[in-house]
Structures are given as C-alpha cells and as structure tokens.
Amino acid sequence: MATIESILHEKRVFPPSDEFVRHANVSGLEAYRALCDEAQQDYLAFWARLARQHIDWHKPFTHVLDETNAPFYKWFDDGELNVSWNCLDRHLATNGNKTAIIFESDEGAVTHCSYRELHAQVCRFANALKSLGVKTGDRVLIYMPMRIEAVVAMQACARIGAIHSVVFGGFSAKSVRERAINAGACVIVTADQQTRGGKQHALKTTVDEALAMGGADCVRHVVVYRHTGATIAWNTPRDRWWHELIDNQSAKCDPVWVNAEHPLFTLYTSGSTGKPKGVQHSSAGYLLGAMVSIQWIFDFKPHDIFWCTADVGWITGHTYVAYGPLAMGGTQVIFEGAPTYPDAGRFWKIIQNHKVSVFYTAPTAIRSLIKLGADLPAQYDLSSLRLLGSVGEPINPEAWMWYYTVVGQSRCPIVDTWWQTETGSHMIAPTPGAIALKPGSCTFPLPGIDAAVVDEAGHAVPPGQGGFLVIKRPFPSQLRTLWNDPERFKQTYFPKDIAGGSYYLAGDSAQRSEDGYFWIMGRTDDVLNVSGHRLGTMEVESALVANPLVAEAAVVGKPHEIKGEAIVAFVVLKGIRPQGEQAAEITATLRDWVAREIGSIARPDEIRFGDNLPKTRSGKIMRRLLRALAKGETITQDTSTLENPAILEQLNQPGR
Ligand code: 6R9
Numbered sequence: 001m002a003t004i005e006s007i008l009h010e011k012r013v014f015p016p017s018d019e020f021v022r023h024a025n026v027s028g029l030e031a032y033r034a035l036c037d038e039a040q041q042d043y044l045a046f047w048a049r050l051a052r053q054h055i056d057w058h059k060p061f062t063h064v065l066d067e068t069n070a071p072f073y074k075w076f077d078d079g080e081l082n083v084s085w086n087c088l089d090r091h092l093a094t095n096g097n098k099t100a101i102i103f104e105s106d107e108g109a110v111t112h113c114s115y116r117e118l119h120a121q122v123c124r125f126a127n128a129l130k131s132l133g134v135k136t137g138d139r140v141l142i143y144m145p146m147r148i149e150a151v152v153a154m155q156a157c158a159r160i161g162a163i164h165s166v167v168f169g170g171f172s173a174k175s176v177r178e179r180a181i182n183a184g185a186c187v188i189v190t191a192d193q194q195t196r197g198g199k200q201h202a203l204k205t206t207v208d209e210a211l212a213m214g215g216a217d218c219v220r221h222v223v224v225y226r227h228t229g230a231t232i233a234w235n236t237p238r239d240r241w242w243h244e245l246i247d248n249q250s251a252k253c254d255p256v257w258v259n260a261e262h263p264l265f266t267l268y269t270s271g272s273t274g275k276p277k278g279v280q281h282s283s284a285g286y287l288l289g290a291m292v293s294i295q296w297i298f299d300f301k302p303h304d305i306f307w308c309t310a311d312v313g314w315i316t317g318h319t320y321v322a323y324g325p326l327a328m329g330g331t332q333v334i335f336e337g338a339p340t341y342p343d344a345g346r347f348w349k350i351i352q353n354h355k356v357s358v359f360y361t362a363p364t365a366i367r368s369l370i371k372l373g374a375d376l377p378a379q380y381d382l383s384s385l386r387l388l389g390s391v392g393e394p395i396n397p398e399a400w401m402w403y404y405t406v407v408g409q410s411r412c413p414i415v416d417t418w419w420q421t422e423t424g425s426h427m428i429a430p431t432p433g434a435i436a437l438k439p440g441s442c443t444f445p446l447p448g449i450d451a452a453v454v455d456e457a458g459h460a461v462p463p464g465q466g467g468f469l470v471i472k473r474p475f476p477s478q479l480r481t482l483w484n485d486p487e488r489f490k491q492t493y494f495p496k497d498i499a500g501g502s503y504y505l506a507g508d509s510a511q512r513s514e515d516g517y518f519w520i521m522g523r524t525d526d527v528l529n530v531s532g533h534r535l536g537t538m539e540v541e542s543a544l545v546a547n548p549l550v551a552e553a554a555v556v557g558k559p560h561e562i563k564g565e566a567i568v569a570f571v572v573l574k575g576i577r578p579q580g581e582q583a584a585e586i587t588a589t590l591r592d593w594v595a596r597e598i599g600s601i602a603r604p605d606e607i608r609f610g611d612n613l614p615k616t617r618s619g620k621i622m623r624r625l626l627r628a629l630a631k632g633e634t635i636t637q638d639t640s641t642l643e644n645p646a647i648l649e650q651l652n653q654p655g656r
Helices: 004-008 018-021 028-042 043-054 084-094 115-131 148-160 173-183 202-211 240-248 282-298 313-327 346-354 365-374 397-407 486-493 537-545 580-597 621-629 647-651
Strands: 099-104 110-113 139-143 163-166 187-191 193-196 201-204 221-225 238-240 264-270 277-281 305-308 330-333 358-362 387-391 414-417 451-454 467-471 503-514 518-523 527-530 533-536 548-558 566-573 606-609
Touching: 018 238, 028 043, 043 282, 084 115, 084 148, 084 282, 099 115, 099 148, 099 346, 110 115, 110 305, 115 148, 115 240, 139 148, 139 173, 148 163, 148 647, 173 202, 173 264, 173 277, 173 580, 187 202, 193 647, 201 202, 202 221, 202 305, 221 240, 238 240, 264 313, 277 533, 282 313, 305 346, 305 533, 313 330, 313 566, 330 346, 387 397, 397 414, 397 518, 451 503, 527 548, 527 566, 533 537, 537 548, 537 580, 548 621, 566 580, 580 606, 621 647
Parallel strands: 099 330, 139 163, 139 187, 163 264, 187 221, 221 238, 305 330, 305 358, 358 387, 387 414, 566 606
Antiparallel strands: 099 110, 193 201, 264 277, 451 467, 467 503, 503 518, 527 533, 548 566
C-alpha cells in the first residue's frame, strides 16, 4: 500500500466535468468560495440561515450559538423541533408515495418502502415503546441487523424523544452489557438473529448473555424482532416480540417536540483508554450537519438513488442512512448483506438493479473487491452512477484510481470525506462541482468549517509539515459531551495546552500541501483503524490480559493490504513461552477470546509470544519499537534505554 510520502507526491488532478458543474448544487469554485465568504463574514448568520432553510421548526429559534459554558456549546437552543417529523411527516403531503427505502436482503429479496409506509411503521413502533413505559429522555439500546426495522427503531426513539444507542451487531455480550450499563438503558431492541454472507449470527442470545452477567438492572424489557425464526430462550415478562407489541398500535403518533439541544443519540466509540466513550449528539445541530453535507458533498437531487453501505452500528450509518437521506426526502438503498456474497459482484449488481446514482463506501471494501475481481464491474451496467464517495480511512491512490476509472468509468467525481463519530457529519470533503480532486486527499473543509493543522501549542504549521488536525470554531453537528463523562470530553477534545482549550482536537495528524489541500495521515492516539472501524489498542490489551493465561500484552497496528491496519499482539504468558504446536493452539484460543470479549472486528491478526516486553528502565512499554517489529523493520532506533534489549530478537520472530 502507498505510504503517506507517495500520496503527498500525488500530481494527478481531476477537475469536475463541465456537465457535472452545470448541474451541481455548488456550481464552480466561485460558488464554493461565496459560501465560505458568507460564513467568514457572519458566522452565526450563515448557520442560522441554513438552519432555517433546512429544518422545519416547531418553535423557531432566536439564539444561534451559546458559548457561555464552552466547550459545552449550544446551538439554536431556544428552538424546538422533532427529528423524526423532519425525516418523515413533512414529506407526506407532497411525497408520501415516494420510495424512501429500497431494501435488499442478504439472499436478494427486495422490498420497497414508501415515506407513508415508513411513517406508519415508525409511529407504530413509537407507540409500542410508549406502551413499555419509555419516556422522553429515556435510553434505548438498539442491537439489530441491517434491515428497515433498525431505522424504524431509531426513528421511533427520535419521535418520542428517547435517546438511542445503537450497538453494532458484531459486538460481544460484554460490549452490549458495558454500553447498556453506561447508558442506563431501559429497553434493548434486538432480533433473534442477523444474516450476513449466507451465515446466521445470534443477537438475542448475545443480549441474554449480556444481561445474565448482571449489573444491567436498568434494562426492563428486551424487544425481539423475528427475523430468521431461530429458536431462542424466552424470559417472561422481560422479553416481548416486536410483532406482538405493534399489533394493536395506532399508525399515528404525535411527535414530541424537543429542545434543539435535546440529545438525539449516544454512540460508543474507541479512544485511547480501555473504556469506550459515549459520544452524545444533539437534535438540531446534528440534523443540520447531515442535511447540508448531503446537499453540498453528495450534491443531492430529488431523483437520486443513494446508497451508503455502512451499517447503522457506526456513525456513517446514522448520518447517511438513518437520518440524512430521509431528512432530504431522498430514496436510498439499504443492504443487509456482505459485499462478497454470493460473489464479489454483489455491490455492482445492486447498483445495476436499483440504478444507484450516488454510492458511498469504505476503502477497505474497495480494496477487497479489487483483490477478488478487479474486472467484475465491467460485467454490470453501472451507467446510473454519477457520484462516488469514500469514508473511514485514507484511500490509497491505487484504490482511488480503480474506483474512479473502473467503477465510475472516469465520469463520476469521488468525494473522499473526512469526518468522525464526534463531528457527526462531513468536515473536510470536496464539493464535487467546485473542487478539482487529487487521489488520496480529502481536499478542502466544508463552508463554515474552520479546519487547520497546528503544532503542540496550537500555532499553524507551514505547508508540507505534519501537525494536529483541529477545528477552530464550534460547529452545529459536533458532539455535545461524552455521556456521563464531561471531564473526559473536555480533556480529550479541548485540551488546555492547544489554544487555551478553544480548538476541537480531532485526534488525527494531517498536513496541507502548498495549494491548501488537506492530507490525513492517521491517528495521533492509540486508536487503530481496522477495515475502517475504530479500535483502541488498550481495549484489545485489556481483553487479552483478562484471559487467565496472559500476564501482559501490548497491541499495535501494522499496515495491511486490505484492512488498512492489522492488529498485532505481543503477549507474555503466565507460564513459560510457548513454542511450536502449543504456541499455535494458544494463539487460536486467544484470538477467539478477544473476539468473544469485544467482537470479531477486534480479533488479532497475529500474536507473538515473548518472555517479557521491551520496556524503558522506568517500566514503560516501548510501543514504537513494537510497531517497527510488527512491520518487520530493522531496528534503527536507540535501544540503549531498554531494560532488556535481548527481548527484541525473540519478538522479531513472526507470529501467527
Ligand atoms: C466517519 C468515521 C474516524 C476516524 C478519523 C480518521 C479516520 C475517517 C477518513 C479518515 C482519512 C478519510 N477517517 N474518514 N481518514 N480519510 N476520508 O469513519 O468515523 O468511525 O469515528 O472514525 O477515521 O482517523 O479520526 P469514525
């Protein structure tokens, strides 16, 4: 895979075609600059204009931004709205019969769901939640397969002002338990099983396990959607079937009007400690970010067929599946399955069959599809595509060029969108009718987003020099706090040493080239990016040391052709260092153990055993050395401060 050095020497430039510019929502560089200037001249008036234009308010706001308790910013905070009303009800009069969702199951069954039908389903389920005693402000944990019902559950929460917390279906019982307790969830919504790539995975059984571990007494009910019909254990009166609960519910449910700042959801994500953070988003500011980014970056048109492949368990599946496309009144594809099932042509077939016009996926998916069938797209009719998007990790220029020429047939701009769970919506990404593209660069910030690259003290670094990526002014869609942990919120995102705590610190390093383009280089904290999913090295380490065999563990990332980063664990066992067959067995045991503790996305790719770990004389593990060892580099660093230099040779043996 290309290194950051080769990316920075990228000379190829792809300006938008005249045809694309002519129809673009932001048409030409001048139009982009005009929006940036508008924000520059009167920042608050700019956001207020957009908030009035895009959102239907129950009670209009008069305050735009409250900075009195910074960094706990408030936006539009005397206004009232309902996010579900903005996503559904307001389209009914003019677009009730328009298809909101084209759903394709793992096995290929297709369902069309109109705005009117979706609205009815959401109302029914919202009434069902109310019948279980769920009230405004209560937390609901959602652990669902990637089906229409997942969106229904999220929208139903929004409708009654309940705060959802979606947990990705690949996470373990322990992760479900930890998140349910942290959120204080009163209801868990799940399904019997999920289906992906022709295989079934337990969901309800995992929830049972999570609750059996104890400590989550806050959970009063588990609502179960029947998907595969698998036999599952039943716990009366705690467990309730989805279909029985909605059976007699009305298809009308008045939305609860909430304050603009009312939390819409929390979503747990990894940071540099072993404990995931509950990122808390607002209602109005979040919705606005979703809408303006779809308007500007995805160049939204009412006739578009939009397809974002992300699961609703991640932020991308929140903003660009569950909320944004619906708020815009668009039509979107939701796909339950995997890109390579039944074969590596599945994505292209879906694009062809549903005439997808805007397609948004992750570099890891693109790389795996190149590997499994670089010539497959040519066998499908992809002429409906007009715009492509990339998210989750830096895209290497080779993958970019393939995506551009083979999938987009050199006709479709690629929007490489940099953003995070915490930012809620796109921050740095090309407005495709205005910005010339460069493979590997997410190009320029959205209008109104004051992004910069700075040094440790918060001073701008010169072009071509790496530094910390920050956003200098508050913006509507940013996280409001970390659930139950305002102190960690302040320290992590607004550290005092950078510009007195006034900048949002993203946790990524970046640089700008002479012409102002942004290039993201990777995380500055101990967070790995495995197949576009965030994972803390500390989380994996805590899982490993929780195994009775393990005395100590250190986890690092190493570059991986498909996944971007692979997980390498250096492990010291309590007994003697295993070798041969025994090492193979313990490796398999520990890999499965981590998958059970956290989820299969955290399963280490490689485990190496040592008698101990390289440490400084003060006892700190030298991670930089471990990273070099994992990559198979020769150690050129000074190892004189190492307590036990002999260990390097032992750990240099590739693991399994
Ligand atoms: C949306 C999402 C956020 C981290 C982020 C960065 C990496 C995301 C990227 C990108 C380079 C892009 N990242 N998009 N790096 N180019 N276009 O992925 O949110 O799961 O919170 O991850 O992902 O390192 O800090 P999240």
